[in-house]
Amino acid sequence: MFEYTFQWKQALARLPQMLEGAVVTMEVALLSMGIGILLAVLLTLLRLSGARPLQAIATTWVEIARNTPALFQIYMAHFGIASFGLHLSPFVSLLIGITFNNAGYLAENFRGALKAIPETQTRAARSLGMTPLQAFRHVVLPQMLRISFLPMTNQMVWAVLMTSLGVTVGMNIDLYGVTQDLNALTFRTFELFALAAVIFYLITKVITLAARLCAQRLFRY
Incomplete structure (x- = not known):
């Protein structure tokens, strides 16, 4: 027989504490995405560089991030690093693990986005007197981020859930x-x-809706 008695009032009384936890969840997710995007751009540049050692470092990062469980990456940040005498707080360990994962996935997304940008864009920028770095920063990077915007939204949702x-x-x-x-x-x-679960669902739906609204305003043309 089903004898469970629901006590929603008792659970709802704890809602303020859960919402405080949700704020921390968003802090971890936003920080991991912000740092992850910067690292992903760096990894993308390393993979495009002519230096094989740098390409190897970037490729190894991406391969580990995309082909091992996120839980493994968080464990390595917390327990693995502790083996060398550096003890990190759970917050920092979680942030490092999710950031490592985000950077790997985003770097692969950025690489795919770069392939969608015609090389003539870079040639045109160079013909105007821009240095390779200026051409990447002012011409290629904005287009790359635009193409990768929706995949970045999905990664943000994934970051929230990974917390x-x-x-x-x-x-x-x-x-x-x-x-x-x-x-x-x-x-x-x-x-x-x-x-x-409802709070997680609402957070992810707000992120998705906000991303769609931003895309409509930023990418009208």
Whole structure:
């Protein structure tokens, strides 16, 4: 017989604490995306450089990020680095792991975007007297980011969801970690995690909607 008694009031009473955790979740996701984009641009430049050692470094990063579990990358940031005597907080370990993952995926997206940009764009910029770096910065980079905008939105959503892995390294101040602690105190598993799922869903839908609105305004032509 189904004898579970729902107690939604008890779960909703914990909503402010969960929303505070959601703010931390967004902080981790936004930081990991911002740093990840910068690293991805750098990795893309390294892969395009003529120096084989630099290409090897960038390719290795991308291959590890795309072909190993995100949980493994977070574990390496927390437990792996600790083996060398450097102990990081769960927040920093989670941020490093997600950033590493984001940079790898975004670098591959940027590489694909670059292939969609005609080489004549660079030649035209160079014919105007721009240096290779200026041509990349003022002509190629804006187009690359434009083509990659929607994939970056998907990666942002993925970054938000990946923050839930932080609980495996002791992260208890984000949405999932707070929910886990509240569940241990109240034993209202279904109500609390259902509420957390709704919050995650709303966050991702807001991100998707905001990205679509930005795309409509930024990319009208």
